[in-house]
Amino acid sequence: MPKILPHTERFILIFNKLKNEKKLPSNEILAQKIGLNSGNSITEIKNRRQNIGMDVLQKFCDLYGKDNGFTMDAFTGNSPFSPDDHLNWERAVIKVLTHELAKVQSKLYNRPVEDCLEEIDKNTTLTLADLRRSDK
Incomplete structure (x- = not known):
């Protein structure tokens, strides 16, 4: 199993929050929108078996960040930690x-x-x- 990077952990937290609030489409549709091969890729990331790429993360931020109060800075270290x-x-x-x-x-x-x-x-x-x- 790969070492899960901090930006992936942060993605998982935000992904789960938005999913619970019903602000995200199905994994299959989300994967298509952010440039992943399939909904299974989202599942692999969510279950900490795969890291998310920065290019994919940027697309996620572009699509959902503004409406939900986050930017790429939340993932790239421009934070107190x-x-x-x-x-x-x-x-x-x-x-x-x-x-x-x-x-x-x-x-x-x-x-x-x-x-x-x-x-x-x-x-x-x-x-x-x-x-x-x-x-x-």
Whole structure:
């Protein structure tokens, strides 16, 4: 399996978000629009078995970025985190996923997102303490 590059990870996050919001066509149609051979290529990328090329990524940004608030900069390192810095990239992914979880919990339990984020942080702290105790 290839090493999945940070720009591919970012693509997967944005792809999944737009798919869930029903802002993307079928994988087959999307593949045709951005210059991939078939919808299977999208599936391979989404399942982290293949990286996305920068030329294909540029077409994706050209087609969907403006309407959805992202540009090629989101993928090329013009952000607070260097794509080459693996630990910071992982932290950024965790922050995005944590915020997405808090938004879902907010809707589910009819609570402010900030309260859900605080609860997630509290539970993470407790879990970390438990893990530290079990390592001794």
